[in-house]
Amino acid sequence: MQTIDLKSGRNELFTDPDPDHAREFFRNKSRALKPKLSTVSKVVRDMISDGDYIAIGGFGAIRVPNAIVHEIVRQGKKNLGFAGHTSTHDFQVLVGGNCISKCDIAYIVGLEARGLSPNARRAVQNGEIQLTEWTNATLSWRLKAAAMGLSFLPARNMLGTDTFNYSAAKEIECPYTGKKFAAYPALYPDFAAIHVHEADEYGNCRVRGATVSDQDLARASKRVVITTERLVPTEEIRNNPEGTFIPFWCVDAVIEVPYGSYPGNMPYEYFSDEAHIKEWLTVEKDPQAFRDFIKKQVYDTKDFYEYLALNGGIEKMSKLRREEFLINGNGGGE
Amino acid sequence: MQTIDLKSGRNELFTDPDPDHAREFFRNKSRALKPKLSTVSKVVRDMISDGDYIAIGGFGAIRVPNAIVHEIVRQGKKNLGFAGHTSTHDFQVLVGGNCISKCDIAYIVGLEARGLSPNARRAVQNGEIQLTEWTNATLSWRLKAAAMGLSFLPARNMLGTDTFNYSAAKEIECPYTGKKFAAYPALYPDFAAIHVHEADEYGNCRVRGATVSDQDLARASKRVVITTERLVPTEEIRNNPEGTFIPFWCVDAVIEVPYGSYPGNMPYEYFSDEAHIKEWLTVEKDPQAFRDFIKKQVYDTKDFYEYLALNGGIEKMSKLRREEFLINGNGGGE
């Protein structure tokens, strides 16, 4: 019998935390070491259905699988659930495509020091997107709970706040100390896209810089697509197994997408294109201008190569590479 | 009110899982980036008291901080509690010195394919060491619970068995699914020793090969000593922050101990000296012979360098290095 009064958050839990249901899925998920090369359009067509709950790796405008994000908009996926963990530019683009109808929110409408996304903010303020509140750590732990094959993890944040009240969390009593903890439901997304530095054709991946929760995300998600700056031979993976960040068995498809995080930052590769991100933020102030802009940038570009070309191509990428490495000047290219 | 019947293990919980007590300790633990070089004898003298609860990193006869293990025996530490997670040779040596009086056991008296330690087995069968049963995964998760700053973690193993009945675990009901889980109490050891490949003077460490739970162990433990094959300049750590396995703030002391895992395996450095380990196992059959043996090997050697010299010195280490790298022949040294 409980000795303390335990509260529950009042908002909706969008996903099923039952570990036996997840196990049943994972039992039938292929874990074979087989080549998994695919294309962006095929992956988005075959691996995401309207109404699915999706998650995007990286940190909003850092190591973000932007080719997949654009293609979700281009293919007009609808009513998606979204893990708004540490999302910024990715959420901005997806809301631009009206793809999202429900969202676990930790951080979404802001772009950190750059300000807020007017369009994403509008959508949220109009009630177009149903929100359940969480925090960055909590979404990390919800993914970790799933990666561990559990239904929940205990923690000590969120207690006593409206963030808790408008979440779907529950309080529990620690069986050892009698103290009150929060219990967070495991989050098993239907689909996750993660951009990495290097991957082999089986999906063994390497990542540098901000890892956020992507190791847990790859494990927690039912279907996982990897976009990678570079494909590498498996021999290279086998020469340094300590460097494998995500193992092949988590991965369903692999696609080589150079500059795939653009306009986001890719650590040790290229810095973010702040001017282009600012363009998004500025044009969003006027809904019609934004519709024209996203038409030109996303709907009317055939693929991510065209988007890169539209925004400066190889010359721009070289410039961002120099910025990343703090190299002054134009690198002699002009 | 609980809807299901929840059991508890009957054996003793040796350590305090209260996260607020641990936080109070960690609040006062120095986290300054300062040089921490020390010596084996000083560390064991100053950082371990009789009755403390200790943990040893590595995997029994792999990457084991054997200089510290020997010194604990040499200084005659008594009534220690022990995290018998994946222990083999380390436990064998500590029981040889009669240092341990209580033990959380997952795996201790065996040495895997090599057989069982007759002396450690004798001590356990005579009831000289009080045991509480756990499993490898459970001790991993108990350390992870502490590393996370919690009092417990839920899991789905041990249920329904005598391993549970003779543990100090408790069953809980999942607040989301109503399912029965095990809850494992956080394990915050008083002291941990971990052997690593490379460390700087501040305690930033790199490890390759079997990591077991050492990342969590370093975070969970109140006092941590690192022995390292090699000291490296901090500049090298800063050139690859992704490679840091244990950060400086977990670490209280750093000691360079080349061949510090001998006779255990050190991945990518030297293989285990199976002949010498077999010597331990064989001589243990006769208690008097074992007393003579451990006197010669541990009590009568001044330090770990003498132990290495006694067992073949640099020539032996070269041979074990060739074995590690699967290089046939004598390497031309003879």
Add this chain to the structure above:
Amino acid sequence: MSDYNDMELMICVAARNLEDGATVVVGTGAPCAASMLAQKTHSPNLCIMFEAGGVAPILPSMPISVGDSRTFHKALLASSMPDIMETCQRGMVDYTFLGGAQIDMFGNINSTMIGDDHAKPKVRFPGSGGANDLASLCWNVMMMTVQDSKRFTEKLDFITSPGYLTGGNSRYEAGLPEGSGPFKIVTNMAVMGFDEETKRMKVLSVNPGYTRQDIQDNCGFELLWADKLEDTDPPHENELRILREEVDPHKYIIGR
């Protein structure tokens, strides 16, 4: 005495609270500037951490994001978000800085929304991000903000991040870690702490050029006052020089 603006004052005063050898989790902007200033003055071994995983970088410039490449530049550790948050939860992190649209007398902070309907707020802000986590799990929470009576309010529209909740022991009774909580609020007008017993906001020192009346007039709840109310030590020459020349030469923060 030097000329300085409000932001420079708040950064210099806040920085003095970060002692050498401490750990601090920071976001972009003023908190990062204050921590860098502390490093370059009295706390060379202040360990700066970012929630995305960067630990103890040698910051070449002000980061745009708490996860961008700058936060990993020559860092000692590239960790993960759960590891950083668990390090906070374990009690190894001394300080953090938060911001928000509203703060109340117990140091509770709103960075989520204005309005009374969560499903359709009048104004939506980013939400918690890592704010609730850091406010819950770090030992000492600080805030730098310009003060007015709309921001310093009797009742928050939404409690995003916990301060002392309803005061007294309520924070710990709710389950939050014992001994943690709001520490200092540095405004353009004053430096506040919290009363040990009631946990209500208490003015500790008054900034140059302001009066008790100014401070209370620009606060939507009744402030407590320290028995020995002090004058805030204004920014020193060398603090301002280092802040302007080394920490934020492009005036990203101090030019706001």
Add this chain to the structure above:
Amino acid sequence: MSDYNDMELMICVAARNLEDGATVVVGTGAPCAASMLAQKTHSPNLCIMFEAGGVAPILPSMPISVGDSRTFHKALLASSMPDIMETCQRGMVDYTFLGGAQIDMFGNINSTMIGDDHAKPKVRFPGSGGANDLASLCWNVMMMTVQDSKRFTEKLDFITSPGYLTGGNSRYEAGLPEGSGPFKIVTNMAVMGFDEETKRMKVLSVNPGYTRQDIQDNCGFELLWADKLEDTDPPHENELRILREEVDPHKYIIGR
């Protein structure tokens, strides 16, 4: 027909259960040999995992420890013990092999102690190690063992690792993952499975040279028998050749 010993028979028969593309966590010895044999015959992409963290190594020889350098040789991943165990808990691991001093009709295993006083056992074995974890969390548990009525016993002195507990649904009612459990027991005399409803051990096929009588006489509890009891397909020439020449040329395992 070839000549072979009990160990060779058990390894060859067990190996056939490991289909291509599956995952298996193994210990040292016979399980590792069976998995390597499967890889070199019908399952080139069987993924071998070790609880200390080695995943999909190209094993240059038989490991001495489940964490030694061999288990990481040209591996695809050097992981940790919690990650491997959590991968099992998440339902991504198909097979594991266990050993033990005693097994009962529901596939429960004792590898902890003989005697009735836990504090002072007559004989102490290593204990669970990772056995309970793998028995709890992998989908299918297998065992290779020489059969006698002391080892196949009515009542265990200690249940280290869960089989079907007391049969029927009791394993899942105890909280263990749905659908997991003992799968095959390969002995020198027979291959057993488990009855779908009662979860009692059931003989599926009889090894060459043994009779039903032999099998029941060397078992301390009453066995069930498959309706269509088969003859165990004995080791094939190529299985024995690969086992002897490539998997265990030094006869560490098959020479026992």
